[in-house]
Amino acid sequence: MLWLLAIIVVVIFFFLYEFRLRKPDQLVLYESNSKIGKRKTKFYPRHFSLVLPKTTYSSELEIDATAKGNLEVKIKLNLVASLSEKNIESLIKIGGWNKNAVTKSIKEFETIIEGFVKDFTDKFAIEELSSEKILNHLSDKIEISKEKYGVEINSISIKSFEIADSKIAEAIKQQESARILEQTELLNQKARITAAKAKLKADEEIALLENELELKKLELKKKEIEKEFQLADKKTEEELKRKKLNLEFEKEELAMLKNNPELLLLSPQAAKLAEASQSLKNAKTVVNLSGNELSQGSDLLSLFQNFLEKTFNNSKQENKNSK
Numbered sequence: 001m002l003w004l005l006a007i008i009v010v011v012i013f014f015f016l017y018e019f020r021l022r023k024p025d026q027l028v029l030y031e032s033n034s035k036i037g038k039r040k041t042k043f044y045p046r047h048f049s050l051v052l053p054k055t056t057y058s059s060e061l062e063i064d065a066t067a068k069g070n071l072e073v074k075i076k077l078n079l080v081a082s083l084s085e086k087n088i089e090s091l092i093k094i095g096g097w098n099k100n101a102v103t104k105s106i107k108e109f110e111t112i113i114e115g116f117v118k119d120f121t122d123k124f125a126i127e128e129l130s131s132e133k134i135l136n137h138l139s140d141k142i143e144i145s146k147e148k149y150g151v152e153i154n155s156i157s158i159k160s161f162e163i164a165d166s167k168i169a170e171a172i173k174q175q176e177s178a179r180i181l182e183q184t185e186l187l188n189q190k191a192r193i194t195a196a197k198a199k200l201k202a203d204e205e206i207a208l209l210e211n212e213l214e215l216k217k218l219e220l221k222k223k224e225i226e227k228e229f230q231l232a233d234k235k236t237e238e239e240l241k242r243k244k245l246n247l248e249f250e251k252e253e254l255a256m257l258k259n260n261p262e263l264l265l266l267s268p269q270a271a272k273l274a275e276a277s278q279s280l281k282n283a284k285t286v287v288n289l290s291g292n293e294l295s296q297g298s299d300l301l302s303l304f305q306n307f308l309e310k311t312f313n314n315s316k317q318e319n320k321n322s323k
Contacts, residue, residue: 019043020051027052029088031097036088050097056082056154057106065118067126072164075117075134077156081106084152091150102151109149113156116141127172131158 021043022028028039029050039049061077083091083102094108095101120137121129135158142153163169 020046025054027054027083027085027088029092036092038085038088050101051099052083052091052102054082056080057103059106059110060159061110061114063114063117065121067121067124067129069126071126071168073121073126073129074160074162074164075121076159077113077117078159079106079110079113079156080154081109081151082154084146084150087147087150089150090148094149105149105151109151109153112149113138113142126163126168127175129161131161134158134161 022039022041028044029052030037030039030044030048031050044051058078058080061079063075063077065073065075067073083105091101091105095103095105116138117134120134124133135156138156142156146152163172
């Protein structure tokens, strides 16, 4: 029984000594038949496993590069990286089978990044370089880090880009300032031109609208004049009709008087002449048909008397003829 208890104690001691609990931020690897695998169990043997941290690694790189003409520039990069679980074999190949494999692999990749930056700056003049151009170049190159170095670049940024020679830096600053001022002036001039074009277009549209309004007014006035002409024509036609009716009535009246002369005594004109004869100096009666007692100075009354005498004579002659 003692030996069984001793075995149990040894097993427990060995288990506590050899096995460890895998943490969520750890990647546990093992090697079998020259292949690297991942342990997924909660406990793992520490002497037969490699534990790598999944946490990110951040660093700052200071790179001394040169542009065309051997002009020095200083660039500071911020880098955040972590291991790539899909490329563990490349990670172990670069970093080795030890717990610092991730750090070592990232350090090796930082050297590659420095080479990328230096190769890029050598191809351009110093005034052509900028943080944006360098960052775009690195973004295209760092994809090789996953497969070749077993690490994944989470982010990369340029903290600063400086020219070593202060005089050159000041000259470039002045050039950039002049360029910005020139660009601003061009934008202002373009804005003024755009505003002038907009005003001209608005004036043209307003002129067109005013012209259309005047044409509509003229059209309305033309229609109004046409209506007035139509009303005037209708009024003239009605006046002509009325005059024709009066003329026909007068013709009928004259025909009646011609056929019946005695009706002249009943006409308003005869009454007016009789009334006028009463105002003459020696007038006695309007029915005096002799004419001897009337003043010979009134031609109108004489003519009327003569007309009446002829009318009565004609009437008597017609009566005799009819008998």
